[in-house]
Amino acid sequence: MLNGALIGCGFFAQNQMHGWAGIDDVTITAVCDRDSAKAEATATRFGARAYTDAAAMIAAERLDFVDIATTVASHRPLVEMAAGAGLHVICQKPFAETMADAHAMVAAVDEAGKLLMVHENFRWQSAVRAAIAAVRGGAIGTPFFGRVTFRSGYDVYAGQPYLATDERFIIQDLGIHILDIARALLGDVVTISATARRVNPKIRGEDVATMLLEHEGGATSVVDCSYATRRTPETFPETLLEIDGDLGTLRLDAGYRLVIQLEGEVIRDVAPPLLAWAERPWHNIQESVQIIQQHFVDCLREGREPETSGRDNLKTLALVEAAYASARDRSRIDVRGW
Ligand code: NAD
Ligand code: 89Y
Incomplete structure (x- = not known):
């Protein structure tokens, strides 16, 4: 025990x-x-x-x-x-x-x-995990492009009031997860450039950010996040994906629909289960909490480093820091060695 x-x-x-x-x-x-x-x-x-x-x-x-x-x-x-x-x-x-x-x-x-694990749970969401497994397993060949996107108008400030008053908002709070998913799908990053802005006048930090990443294997990805996007259906808290590989394409569409297109098309329902204690729409995130905590226990038992270890998270955090610097200076930043 x-x-x-x-x-x-x-x-x-x-x-x-x-x-x-x-x-x-x-x-x-x-x-x-x-x-x-x-x-x-x-x-x-x-x-x-x-x-x-x-x-x-x-x-x-x-x-x-x-x-x-x-x-x-x-x-x-x-x-x-x-x-x-x-x-x-x-x-x-x-x-x-x-x-x-x-x-x-x-x-x-x-x-x-x-052992030190960062609770970086979005890459552990079962729908995102299904996409990562397919890409890592070669289902679409070698990926050369990715779009990792999270756009919502959900009122996150009600449950987390500090998000409206902190100097930094979406890149540090939410973009961090979306950047981490881009790393999990396409590998570590060489350079990043970003724009950021505040649309909602009632908050202090930025609520929109668009980031362009060059990955070590040569792929390019666009990571875009917004809490100023009013649309129906509201997709909070889904991360949507579009990955192009040399053999085919993969999409994670709204409603947890995983689509893999090669000669034909395979569509899978990868909706997360609604755990007994969970509540929609948070159930996606809530399931990933249990999954990442189980991963920590498995790593402790087996004496191995968690996938989302403190050491691994340095690379995600570097992207957050570099995104703010790039948005401020209008620069493109090489994050190797950060
Ligand atoms: P919160 O403000 O509701 O809760 C934080 C609690 O920590 C407060 O009750 C505060 O009193 C307590 N606290 C602070 N310093 C302490 C100390 N030194 N000793 C003891 N207690 C202390 O914040 P929250 O919304 O629950 O967010 C907490 C963290 O979880 C944040 O970093 C947030 O980004 C993160 N978060 C992660 C996810 C996810 O999906 N991974 C989702 C939401 C929030
Ligand atoms: O704090 C954020 C997180 O980590 O996931 C969603 C969130 O609760 C609001 O952006």
Whole structure:
């Protein structure tokens, strides 16, 4: 049995707790939030002990890992604290506010000889996973072009009010996932250029971003994100895909419809299951939470690095940082060595 503890009992952490409840051989024995009401509510809901101080919780509990579900500013101190206590770590995205913080966290957990996984869950959504498996399995030959797109007018600010007030919005919050999917499909990135703008006058950061990526294998992709797109049907929170290969094309269309065209056309329904605790339209994301957490447990058991490890996530985070720099300077940025 693995003993874990959750740090941060806010909006998204509830999904993580449900996810853990669905995984065998893991118990979340304790939860912690600086806000005692949130800690108590989550502890009561899921049957754990409540704390308001992460250091006190780590000292008092016998833990194998911590699952950090706080917003980005607290990630580095919490990851370093957990590493210092010799624990395995999962940390929510965005992993860090700077590349220096991200590298420091990877080094701290490495020095402790423990596993560090970033909760970069979009590439683990079952529909996206089906597309990744097909592309990696050679279903359309060698890919030379990709479009990875997320356009929505869904009110994300209601559940996550900080998204309306933070200086950075869509690239750091959502684009990070979509860039990560582009990497998962087409490989690591050499250069990126981006434009970004704010359409909704009521928020502080950018809510539209369009990014052009050159991948190591020679493919080009367009990664485009918007929370200012009003359309019917509303596709939140689906990521749509179009990948051209030298043998054929693959699309992940709205409604979780996977289309592979070679001589003929194969259409598969890859809609995610509605888990007992999940709610539409979030069920797609909620299922991926359980899948990525199961992946972490499998990696711990088998002694291997998670696909979405801290080290791997440095490459996704570099794209986020470079996208902001490119949009600001109107430049094209080589991210190798970031
Ligand atoms: P939230 O503000 O609702 O919850 C964060 C909680 O952490 C708060 O209750 C806060 O009191 C607590 N906290 C902060 N610092 C702490 C500390 N040092 N010790 C103890 N508690 C602390 O935020 P949220 O919307 O749940 O988002 C949390 C993270 O999850 C963000 O980084 C966000 O980007 C991410 N998120 C990920 C997904 C996904 O699909 N992967 C979806 C939504 C949000
Ligand atoms: O915070 C974001 C995430 O990670 O997935 C969707 C989201 O909740 C809003 O953009």
